[in-house]
Amino acid sequence: MRTGELSKEQVKRTPRNESVFLTTAQRSNFSPLTALGYHAWRARSLGLLSGTTLPLEREARLFLAHAKPRPGERWLDVGTSTGFYAGVLASAECDVLAIDISPAMLRAASARVRNDAIEWGLLNVEDSGLPSESFDGITVGATLGETARPLLALAEMERLLKPGGRLWTMYVARTGGEVQTLLSHFGGATFPDRAQVAAALPACSLQTALEFGPVVFELYGKRT
Numbered sequence: 001m002r003t004g005e006l007s008k009e010q011v012k013r014t015p016r017n018e019s020v021f022l023t024t025a026q027r028s029n030f031s032p033l034t035a036l037g038y039h040a041w042r043a044r045s046l047g048l049l050s051g052t053t054l055p056l057e058r059e060a061r062l063f064l065a066h067a068k069p070r071p072g073e074r075w076l077d078v079g080t081s082t083g084f085y086a087g088v089l090a091s092a093e094c095d096v097l098a099i100d101i102s103p104a105m106l107r108a109a110s111a112r113v114r115n116d117a118i119e120w121g122l123l124n125v126e127d128s129g130l131p132s133e134s135f136d137g138i139t140v141g142a143t144l145g146e147t148a149r150p151l152l153a154l155a156e157m158e159r160l161l162k163p164g165g166r167l168w169t170m171y172v173a174r175t176g177g178e179v180q181t182l183l184s185h186f187g188g189a190t191f192p193d194r195a196q197v198a199a200a201l202p203a204c205s206l207q208t209a210l211e212f213g214p215v216v217f218e219l220y221g222k223r224t
Contacts, residue, residue, distance in 0.1 A: 026101065026146050029081070035104035039082040039112065042142075049172055050212035059170075059217075060088045063139070066208045066219050067168045069094050073136035076160060078125045078153070079143025083109030083118070085168075089139070090115040097135075099123040126153050130160055137166045144171040150192050154200040163224040167204060169197070173216045194218075 028034055046054040063085070069075060071093035077086040080098035082105060089096045090113070099121040100106050106120050123130075125140075126149055138157050144150045150171075157167055171192050194216065198206060201220055208219035 026148075029100075029102040029105055029146075032104045032107075035082065035102065035108040038105065038108065039084070042081065042084060045142075046170075046212070046215050050215040052212050054212055054215070056084060060084075062210060062217060063088060063168055064092065066210075066217075067137060067139075067166050069137055074134070075137045075139065076130075076135045076157075078138060078140040078157065079146070080109055080120075081105050081142065083113035085139040085141060086118050087113040087115065090117040093117070094137075095119075097121055099125065099128070125156055128156055128160065132159050133162045133165075135160050135165060136162055137168070139168045141170045144169060144192055144197075145190050147190060150190050151196060151200040154197060158201050158203055158222065161204075161222040163222055165222045166207075167201070167220040167222070169216075169218045169220070171197075171216055172214050 029038075043056050046059065069089055069092045073094045075089045075094045075096050077083075077089065077096055077098040080086050080100045081102075083098060086096050086098035086109065094117065096118045098106075098109065098118055100109070101122065101124045103122060106122060110118075110120050125143070126147065138161060140153075140157065144153070147153050161167060173192060173194050191214075197218070204220040204222050206218060207221050208217070210217040
Protein backbone atom coordinates (compact mmCIF):
# COMPACT_ATOMS: atom_id res chain seq x y z
CA MET A 1 0.00 0.00 0.00
CA ARG A 2 2.01 2.98 -1.26
CA THR A 3 1.59 6.70 -1.66
CA GLY A 4 -1.69 8.04 -2.98
CA GLU A 5 -5.41 7.72 -2.39
CA LEU A 6 -6.32 4.53 -0.54
CA SER A 7 -9.16 2.40 -1.83
CA LYS A 8 -11.96 1.09 0.38
CA GLU A 9 -10.54 -2.41 -0.08
CA GLN A 10 -7.11 -1.30 1.11
CA VAL A 11 -8.38 0.27 4.32
CA LYS A 12 -11.08 -2.22 5.31
CA ARG A 13 -10.80 -3.41 8.88
CA THR A 14 -9.35 -6.88 9.20
CA PRO A 15 -10.45 -9.62 11.62
CA ARG A 16 -7.11 -9.12 13.43
CA ASN A 17 -8.01 -5.51 14.19
CA GLU A 18 -11.61 -6.33 15.04
CA SER A 19 -10.48 -8.66 17.84
CA VAL A 20 -8.60 -5.97 19.77
CA PHE A 21 -10.36 -3.76 22.34
CA LEU A 22 -10.28 -0.09 21.37
CA THR A 23 -10.42 2.79 23.85
CA THR A 24 -12.63 5.84 23.44
CA ALA A 25 -9.55 7.81 22.43
CA GLN A 26 -8.75 5.29 19.70
CA ARG A 27 -12.31 5.15 18.40
CA SER A 28 -12.39 8.92 18.03
CA ASN A 29 -9.57 8.63 15.50
CA PHE A 30 -11.89 6.83 13.09
CA SER A 31 -13.75 10.11 12.45
CA PRO A 32 -12.76 11.87 9.20
CA LEU A 33 -13.10 15.18 11.07
CA THR A 34 -10.56 14.06 13.66
CA ALA A 35 -8.17 13.00 10.91
CA LEU A 36 -8.67 16.31 9.11
CA GLY A 37 -7.64 18.40 12.10
CA TYR A 38 -5.15 16.05 13.72
CA HIS A 39 -1.93 17.35 12.18
CA ALA A 40 -2.66 20.92 13.29
CA TRP A 41 -3.37 19.68 16.81
CA ARG A 42 -0.26 17.47 16.80
CA ALA A 43 1.87 20.48 15.87
CA ARG A 44 0.74 22.36 19.00
CA SER A 45 -0.06 19.64 21.51
CA LEU A 46 3.38 18.89 22.94
CA GLY A 47 4.02 22.56 23.60
CA LEU A 48 0.72 22.84 25.43
CA LEU A 49 1.33 19.65 27.42
CA SER A 50 4.95 20.41 28.30
CA GLY A 51 4.65 24.15 28.90
CA THR A 52 7.63 24.79 26.64
CA THR A 53 8.31 25.44 22.96
CA LEU A 54 8.23 22.03 21.32
CA PRO A 55 7.15 22.29 17.66
CA LEU A 56 7.30 19.38 15.24
CA GLU A 57 10.54 20.68 13.74
CA ARG A 58 12.27 20.45 17.11
CA GLU A 59 10.82 17.00 17.75
CA ALA A 60 12.16 15.84 14.39
CA ARG A 61 15.63 17.19 15.19
CA LEU A 62 15.63 15.41 18.56
CA PHE A 63 14.65 12.15 16.91
CA LEU A 64 17.25 12.38 14.15
CA ALA A 65 20.02 13.34 16.57
CA HIS A 66 19.38 10.51 19.02
CA ALA A 67 17.87 7.63 17.00
CA LYS A 68 20.13 8.27 13.98
CA PRO A 69 18.08 6.53 11.26
CA ARG A 70 20.32 5.56 8.34
CA PRO A 71 19.57 5.32 4.60
CA GLY A 72 18.26 1.90 3.61
CA GLU A 73 17.12 0.90 7.09
CA ARG A 74 13.66 -0.61 7.55
CA TRP A 75 11.54 1.28 10.12
CA LEU A 76 8.06 0.74 11.55
CA ASP A 77 6.00 3.80 12.50
CA VAL A 78 3.38 2.64 15.00
CA GLY A 79 0.13 4.60 15.16
CA THR A 80 1.29 6.85 12.34
CA SER A 81 -1.84 9.08 12.50
CA THR A 82 -1.14 11.71 9.82
CA GLY A 83 2.37 10.44 9.13
CA PHE A 84 4.71 12.78 11.02
CA TYR A 85 7.41 10.25 11.90
CA ALA A 86 6.87 8.34 8.65
CA GLY A 87 7.68 11.51 6.73
CA VAL A 88 10.79 12.24 8.81
CA LEU A 89 12.05 8.70 8.25
CA ALA A 90 11.36 8.78 4.51
CA SER A 91 13.27 12.05 4.26
CA ALA A 92 16.18 10.24 5.95
CA GLU A 93 16.02 7.70 3.09
CA CYS A 94 14.65 4.86 5.20
CA ASP A 95 12.08 2.32 4.03
CA VAL A 96 9.00 2.77 6.20
CA LEU A 97 5.96 0.72 7.11
CA ALA A 98 3.52 3.18 8.71
CA ILE A 99 0.61 1.51 10.48
CA ASP A 100 -2.58 2.71 12.10
CA ILE A 101 -5.95 1.24 13.04
CA SER A 102 -7.86 4.18 11.54
CA PRO A 103 -8.66 4.20 7.81
CA ALA A 104 -9.39 7.94 8.06
CA MET A 105 -5.93 8.63 9.52
CA LEU A 106 -4.24 6.52 6.85
CA ARG A 107 -6.05 8.41 4.10
CA ALA A 108 -5.02 11.74 5.63
CA ALA A 109 -1.42 10.55 6.07
CA SER A 110 -1.03 9.22 2.55
CA ALA A 111 -2.43 12.47 1.15
CA ARG A 112 -0.19 14.66 3.33
CA VAL A 113 3.07 12.70 3.01
CA ARG A 114 3.69 11.59 -0.55
CA ASN A 115 6.81 9.46 -0.65
CA ASP A 116 7.31 6.10 -2.34
CA ALA A 117 9.54 4.95 0.53
CA ILE A 118 6.44 4.69 2.75
CA GLU A 119 4.07 1.73 2.81
CA TRP A 120 0.79 2.38 4.64
CA GLY A 121 -0.79 -0.49 6.56
CA LEU A 122 -4.01 -1.00 8.51
CA LEU A 123 -2.73 -2.87 11.56
CA ASN A 124 -2.96 -2.81 15.34
CA VAL A 125 0.48 -3.25 16.88
CA GLU A 126 -0.97 -5.09 19.87
CA ASP A 127 -1.52 -8.04 17.52
CA SER A 128 0.40 -7.20 14.34
CA GLY A 129 1.19 -10.64 12.93
CA LEU A 130 4.40 -9.20 11.44
CA PRO A 131 7.59 -11.32 11.38
CA SER A 132 9.87 -11.21 14.41
CA GLU A 133 13.09 -9.18 14.23
CA SER A 134 12.09 -7.52 10.95
CA PHE A 135 12.80 -3.83 11.67
CA ASP A 136 15.96 -1.81 12.28
CA GLY A 137 13.93 0.76 14.18
CA ILE A 138 10.46 1.57 15.47
CA THR A 139 8.84 4.90 16.30
CA VAL A 140 5.76 5.24 18.48
CA GLY A 141 4.27 8.55 19.51
CA ALA A 142 0.87 9.34 20.94
CA THR A 143 -0.33 5.76 20.47
CA LEU A 144 1.09 4.77 23.86
CA GLY A 145 -1.31 7.28 25.41
CA GLU A 146 -4.36 5.89 23.63
CA THR A 147 -4.10 2.11 23.53
CA ALA A 148 -5.77 0.14 26.31
CA ARG A 149 -2.75 -2.16 26.62
CA PRO A 150 0.41 -0.10 26.15
CA LEU A 151 2.64 -2.70 27.82
CA LEU A 152 1.39 -5.40 25.45
CA ALA A 153 2.04 -3.05 22.53
CA LEU A 154 5.59 -2.43 23.77
CA ALA A 155 6.25 -6.16 24.10
CA GLU A 156 5.14 -6.64 20.50
CA MET A 157 7.43 -3.82 19.35
CA GLU A 158 10.36 -5.46 21.12
CA ARG A 159 9.58 -8.71 19.29
CA LEU A 160 9.58 -6.90 15.95
CA LEU A 161 12.96 -5.20 16.51
CA LYS A 162 16.13 -6.73 15.16
CA PRO A 163 18.98 -7.21 17.66
CA GLY A 164 20.72 -3.85 17.77
CA GLY A 165 17.54 -2.10 16.65
CA ARG A 166 16.22 1.13 18.18
CA LEU A 167 12.83 1.98 19.66
CA TRP A 168 11.92 5.68 19.91
CA THR A 169 8.98 6.45 22.17
CA MET A 170 7.11 9.65 22.93
CA TYR A 171 4.43 9.73 25.62
CA VAL A 172 2.97 11.71 28.50
CA ALA A 173 4.22 9.98 31.64
CA ARG A 174 1.99 9.23 34.60
CA THR A 175 1.94 11.92 37.27
CA GLY A 176 -1.07 10.75 39.26
CA GLY A 177 -2.74 14.13 38.94
CA GLU A 178 -6.48 14.72 38.93
CA VAL A 179 -6.60 15.76 35.27
CA GLN A 180 -4.91 12.55 34.17
CA THR A 181 -7.32 10.54 36.30
CA LEU A 182 -10.31 12.20 34.65
CA LEU A 183 -8.90 11.76 31.15
CA SER A 184 -8.25 8.09 31.84
CA HIS A 185 -11.72 7.52 33.23
CA PHE A 186 -13.79 9.42 30.68
CA GLY A 187 -11.58 9.53 27.58
CA GLY A 188 -9.75 6.23 27.69
CA ALA A 189 -6.38 7.98 27.77
CA THR A 190 -3.38 6.07 29.11
CA PHE A 191 -0.44 7.63 30.94
CA PRO A 192 2.37 5.06 31.06
CA ASP A 193 4.60 4.74 34.09
CA ARG A 194 8.24 5.01 33.03
CA ALA A 195 9.34 2.08 35.18
CA GLN A 196 6.61 -0.08 33.66
CA VAL A 197 7.70 0.92 30.16
CA ALA A 198 11.24 -0.23 30.94
CA ALA A 199 9.94 -3.47 32.47
CA ALA A 200 7.91 -4.20 29.32
CA LEU A 201 11.14 -4.15 27.29
CA PRO A 202 13.36 -6.72 29.04
CA ALA A 203 15.54 -7.30 25.96
CA CYS A 204 16.21 -3.57 25.53
CA SER A 205 18.35 -1.00 27.31
CA LEU A 206 17.44 2.64 27.81
CA GLN A 207 19.91 4.78 25.87
CA THR A 208 18.37 8.25 25.98
CA ALA A 209 15.68 9.92 28.09
CA LEU A 210 14.53 13.48 27.43
CA GLU A 211 11.95 15.18 29.67
CA PHE A 212 9.87 18.25 28.89
CA GLY A 213 7.53 18.42 31.86
CA PRO A 214 5.40 15.27 31.68
CA VAL A 215 6.28 14.75 27.99
CA VAL A 216 8.96 12.07 27.70
CA PHE A 217 11.07 10.94 24.75
CA GLU A 218 12.97 7.69 25.27
CA LEU A 219 15.31 5.73 23.03
CA TYR A 220 15.74 2.03 23.73
CA GLY A 221 18.22 -0.28 22.03
CA LYS A 222 17.62 -4.01 21.67
CA ARG A 223 20.57 -5.96 22.96
CA THR A 224 22.45 -8.20 20.54
